[in-house]
Amino acid sequence: MALHSPNPKREALPLPSAAEIDILAVLWRLGPATVREVHEALGKDIGYTTTLKQMQLMTEKGLLLRRERFRSHVYEPGIPKEQTQTQIAADLMKRAFDGSAQSLVLGALSAQPASSEELAGIRKMLAAFAKKKGRP
Amino acid sequence: MALHSPNPKREALPLPSAAEIDILAVLWRLGPATVREVHEALGKDIGYTTTLKQMQLMTEKGLLLRRERFRSHVYEPGIPKEQTQTQIAADLMKRAFDGSAQSLVLGALSAQPASSEELAGIRKMLAAFAKKKGRP
DNA sequence: GGCGTGCTACGATTTAATTCGTTGACATAC
């Protein structure tokens, strides 16, 4: 797993709404996909045109990129997954966790205790960050 | 810092909106406070009555508790800070981080590299969770 | 009493997010 670049570019991106994040998450999982594919992956009982409209608006906002393909359109995230995730985490940390990464981690682990493997993975990441800090 | 209790009670709490979280965060910092205190702490250029209305609605939803005091009202969170934070983190982890605590931690650290002290604190937490897992 | 101050309560407006119905374009099947 790669490290995200720290605070890559702080633009006036309005954070994606919950519904928008859901769509992004599907695209992260599937890779480039059509509206129909996304809509079915969402599974929720909403209409196809609703998903379509959402994705059209997101495209206008720059959250998605659209490519023509034969008869349909293929969408993909307009911003790298890592950057979006980092922004979301930063916003949340600032808003709800007093700017403390530690609090956020505590919250996350309390919500759903991680497996031993995951704990080990997290430890590894910490080591990487500590090293980076030691000699930048 | 205390460990949050894991997945304490999964009710139909609609997650607080961004504006609501901002208000909660102020109350977490200040302790019980009046509308005016919260409004001034927010600092943002919004009207006093807007903050008042928000807090009234939040009270109806159970997000805040209200006590009469002399001539004014004193508000405090209706749900323990830890529980709210845990729910927020859980929701985010599920939505945007593929359910992986590791990804969330990576996002948080990438956003704002933690100090050595904080890294140490996080390590300590991990140890606690590992122990808890080892013999529950 | 009459007035200013600091509150809450209430209603309405504004703005943004979400939802869906309908249409037309274009293929393919019959």
Add this chain to the structure above:
DNA sequence: GTATGTCAACGAATTAAATCGTAGCACGCC
């Protein structure tokens, strides 16, 4: 050709969030 199915586009309706203006109430003070 006509019917059928799939899709994007568009407009509109619905719902929810956020904002504020106005009014009313209690108090202390002149």
